Amino acid sequence: MARRACIIAGGMCKWGVREASLVDMVQEAAKECLEDIPGLKPKDIDGFLFASSYAGRCSFQVNTAPVMAERLGLKPTSICARVDVLCAGGSTGILLAKGLVESGMADIVMVAGGEKLYTPQKWEVFYSELASIDHDWDAPHGLGLPPPFFALIAKEHMKHYGTTKEQMAWVSVTNYNYGSENPKAQFQKKLTLEEALGAPPVVPPLTLYDCCPITDGAAAVIIAEESRAKDLTDRPLVYIRGGAQASLHSVSANWPGEHLADWAHLRVAAKRAYESAGVGPEDIDVAQTHDCFSISQIIEVEELGFCKKGEGGSFIESGQTRIGGKIPLNTDGGLLSCGHPFGATGIRQAIEIMRQLQGRARFQVEGAEIGLTHNLSGLNVEHTIVIYGREPK
Amino acid sequence: MAILGIPILEDKYPVTMDMWPLEAKEFNRVHQFYENLKAGKFTTTRCRTCGHVAYPPRVICPECYSDELEWVELPKRGRVINFTEEVRGVPLGFESPLIHAWIDLGEGSPIKRILSRVINCPVGKLKEGSEVQLVVFEVPSHPIEVKGGEMRWAERVFFAFEPVEK
Numbered sequence: 001m002a003r004r005a006c007i008i009a010g011g012m013c014k015w016g017v018r019e020a021s022l023v024d025m026v027q028e029a030a031k032e033c034l035e036d037i038p039g040l041k042p043k044d045i046d047g048f049l050f051a052s053s054y055a056g057r058c059s060f061q062v063n064t065a066p067v068m069a070e071r072l073g074l075k076p077t078s079i080c081a082r083v084d085v086l087c088a089g090g091s092t093g094i095l096l097a098k099g100l101v102e103s104g105m106a107d108i109v110m111v112a113g114g115e116k117l118y119t120p121q122k123w124e125v126f127y128s129e130l131a132s133i134d135h136d137w138d139a140p141h142g143l144g145l146p147p148p149f150f151a152l153i154a155k156e157h158m159k160h161y162g163t164t165k166e167q168m169a170w171v172s173v174t175n176y177n178y179g180s181e182n183p184k185a186q187f188q189k190k191l192t193l194e195e196a197l198g199a200p201p202v203v204p205p206l207t208l209y210d211c212c213p214i215t216d217g218a219a220a221v222i223i224a225e226e227s228r229a230k231d232l233t234d235r236p237l238v239y240i241r242g243g244a245q246a247s248l249h250s251v252s253a254n255w256p257g258e259h260l261a262d263w264a265h266l267r268v269a270a271k272r273a274y275e276s277a278g279v280g281p282e283d284i285d286v287a288q289t290h291d292c293f294s295i296s297q298i299i300e301v302e303e304l305g306f307c308k309k310g311e312g313g314s315f316i317e318s319g320q321t322r323i324g325g326k327i328p329l330n331t332d333g334g335l336l337s338c339g340h341p342f343g344a345t346g347i348r349q350a351i352e353i354m355r356q357l358q359g360r361a362r363f364q365v366e367g368a369e370i371g372l373t374h375n376l377s378g379l380n381v382e383h384t385i386v387i388y389g390r391e392p393k
Numbered sequence: 394m395a396i397l398g399i400p401i402l403e404d405k406y407p408v409t410m411d412m413w414p415l416e417a418k419e420f421n422r423v424h425q426f427y428e429n430l431k432a433g434k435f436t437t438t439r440c441r442t443c444g445h446v447a448y449p450p451r452v453i454c455p456e457c458y459s460d461e462l463e464w465v466e467l468p469k470r471g472r473v474i475n476f477t478e479e480v481r482g483v484p485l486g487f488e489s490p491l492i493h494a495w496i497d498l499g500e501g502s503p504i505k506r507i508l509s510r511v512i513n514c515p516v517g518k519l520k521e522g523s524e525v526q527l528v529v530f531e532v533p534s535h536p537i538e539v540k541g542g543e544m545r546w547a548e549r550v551f552f553a554f555e556p557v558e559k
């Protein structure tokens with residue numbers, strides 16, 4: 001019988017400005033993760049993947065996987081490696097764990113991720129962002145910090161499709177509302193439309209609540225082979241049905257779309273992910289999209305096929321991404337409210353989708369059976385999708 | 394005043410934290426790009442085997458993997474498709490306003506569009522459709538150890554665009 005990978009437990013530390021190091025936060029997240037599945041002991045875990053991109057710059061630590069495994073009391077015998085895909089590192093780790101488990105190479109894998117971004121001096125993390133994009137060709141133009149590029153994307157979406165600042169504000173208001181009751185989120189704040197529209201500018205047209213913050217944090221999940229999963233938990237099983245990761249360019253001059261609001265690389269990733277999972281966008285009951293900026297979520301609902309191209313703004317404004325709407329999104333607060341410790345974000349998203357499909361989410365989508373997570377990473381150079389289901393493919 | 398910082402790094406230049414490319418030929422096989430910039434030329438590599446023009450310049454052709462490449466010029470003028478102006482919160486190393494433009498290099502160009510910083514331009518001046526041109530400027534030199542701890546300072550340039558109309 002074919003081996004299948006399930007996500008069976010997850011946990012995260014408090015995200016935000018933390019008085020803690022990267023290794024501290026990873027321990028907190030791993031503790032909560034194992035408390036989520038009382039039958040599982042560290043010695044049962046045979047594989048470990050650790051997603052982090054800034055450890056080299058902000059914690060002066062490379063080869064982080066064995067360092068973290070040692071702190072967590074893990075003694076991996078199938079795999080012990082770091083994954084560096086910036087904002088999509090966590091989701092990438094989950095896709096890799098699926099492959100390792102289904103190939104028979106591993107049985108029970110912990111996928112953890114984390115970043116320590118609040119350094120003693122703030123300029124160091126901003127300066128280090130020069131390493132997050134093509135250092136020689138985009139960074140010298142001052143594109144290391146993402147707001148200018150996403151401001152340009154927003155202006156292009158406004159120009160081509162008539163998207164409004166108010167529609168962008170609705171993304172933030174909706175996601176902040178969910179995050180306001182999430183104790184792990186960086187911000188527990190109910191945001192009003194008036195506050196969002198009156199916020200100080202970052203790079204026009206982006207204002208404060210259009211942008212996710214800088215965040216310290218860590219998260220961890222357990223990916224297990226189906227029969228082991230059944231032994232370990234009585235909760236409904238959540239299968240990793242499929243996924244995809246597409247990278248069509250890296251330097252901004254080679255942007256793959258017709259214009260900057262046309263995300264051809266996300267369409268390619270979505271098509272392949274849906275095919276691999278044997279579902280279509282109409283089958284997704286709940287999703288986590290990469291709302292690093294409000295405009296990102298507007299474009300993502302279009303390219304993921306939840307609405308027509310160009311209609312993302314009105315789709316969100318009309319409440320279709322709230323619970324009760326066509327496709328509830330970011331029901332734990334998303335990046336905008338939870339924050340974005342790059343390597344941990346995809347893992348946080350996976351935890352929320354797992355809980356939704358197990359019927360134990362804070363804001364529950366009734367009867368959710370199929371869920372999706374999406375990340376963009378770097379200067380919008382790569383798109384990563386994971387599709388989960390109560391039933392295997 | 395005492396020099397602040399990590400005592401063992403006093404008077405050291407941490408080149409691995411440099412915000413500009415390492416352009417010197419000892420460290421970079423496309424250093425000719427920067428030599429061409431110094432001569433006022435905006436260039437990239439074309440494959441002699443299949444004719445493909447790639448940007449940024451490279452060591453192999455990404456289409457056919459030939460390493461028989463030659464330098465070709467790109468247009469030095471283009472038109473602004475869209476742009477952003479950042480006034481507050483400009484990152485270390487850049488001056489306010491930090492302006493970025495998505496530039497159309499024209500139908501004749503093998504590279505259709507480029508995202509570039511726009512300098513020599515006050516806030517409010519740039520418009521969609523504005524004509525911009527290449528501008529080359531010096532950036533800080535960095536040391537290279539030659540022998541016996543001796544240092545050679547590698548001079549560097551980089552590029553941006555600026556409005557044609559002053």
Ligand SMILES: [Zn+2]
Pocket residue numbers: 440441442443444445454455456457458459
């Ligand atoms: Zn070729």
